[in-house]
Amino acid sequence: MPEMLRLDGKVALVTGAGAGLGLSHARQLARRGARVMLNDIVVDEHSKAEAAAVLLRDEGLDVSATTGSMGVEGEAIAAVDATVRHFGRIDILVNNAGNSIGGSIQDVTTQDMRNVLEVHLFGMFWAMRTALKHMRRQNYGRIINTASALGAFGAPSAIPYVTAKAGIIGLSRGASLDNRDRNIQINAICPVAYTDMAKGYMDDNPQIDIARLDVSSVSPAVVYLAHEDCAINGDVLTVAAGRVARIFTGTAPGFISDNLTPEEIADNLATIYDDKNYIVPASSVEQYNLQPS
Numbered sequence: 001m002p003e004m005l006r007l008d009g010k011v012a013l014v015t016g017a018g019a020g021l022g023l024s025h026a027r028q029l030a031r032r033g034a035r036v037m038l039n040d041i042v043v044d045e046h047s048k049a050e051a052a053a054v055l056l057r058d059e060g061l062d063v064s065a066t067t068g069s070m071g072v073e074g075e076a077i078a079a080v081d082a083t084v085r086h087f088g089r090i091d092i093l094v095n096n097a098g099n100s101i102g103g104s105i106q107d108v109t110t111q112d113m114r115n116v117l118e119v120h121l122f123g124m125f126w127a128m129r130t131a132l133k134h135m136r137r138q139n140y141g142r143i144i145n146t147a148s149a150l151g152a153f154g155a156p157s158a159i160p161y162v163t164a165k166a167g168i169i170g171l172s173r174g175a176s177l178d179n180r181d182r183n184i185q186i187n188a189i190c191p192v193a194y195t196d197m198a199k200g201y202m203d204d205n206p207q208i209d210i211a212r213l214d215v216s217s218v219s220p221a222v223v224y225l226a227h228e229d230c231a232i233n234g235d236v237l238t239v240a241a242g243r244v245a246r247i248f249t250g251t252a253p254g255f256i257s258d259n260l261t262p263e264e265i266a267d268n269l270a271t272i273y274d275d276k277n278y279i280v281p282a283s284s285v286e287q288y289n290l291q292p293s
Contacts, residue, residue, distance in 0.1 A: 016097030018048025070123030
């Protein structure tokens, strides 16, 4: 039996922690010894974060709560500031807050796009930028961002959500490269779980076994990525029903020509698409270095 991964002495902020995945993540982090700040919005004049914190404190866990929308810059910054003010530091940031507006690119409005991007992408950016100021000073940090397979692989009739989640993967990857010299690791997860946000889609697809998609099945990956012994950085993990796997962007060896023409591309699509010996570049610099000299 491997030694239990503990988080004693660490402080975490979990956004969107009033229910679902966020509440599960907060519970599992706190059970492992972390002190946890829960963040969420107000619904019907009630703070979701405060209600969740009461629940976890009744379980004997060391948690507190802060209320605010991650889609508002000042409130996203305030969530990090409240964590540091209450606990004295921040070691772990779990960006989980989200919303969803469906629609094809022909149908969604500019405001639809803004409403989703502000919560998912800009909210993460604001929280990360603020938390990283503290993490860089202490030469330690772990950030886990919630992306989605929809962002990694695409999906119909979900343009705002797909765009935001794809942006999160890029944000996580780029920020990991910017901060790897400070013992700061930034990764993303693509969870599949039966949450309030996913119910409509999953209920309409009977082939999905929702009994296996409890939110608690995702949180072990968050705990691992939050631990000081986590061995990965700048990666994306898909997590669902007990399965954990890496999602990666690779490049096929491709076709090379000294004087490339459109006709050569048309004639060599099989070679261009042959991915048997694919390469996973560590960064865009490595991708550039793959080009023929």
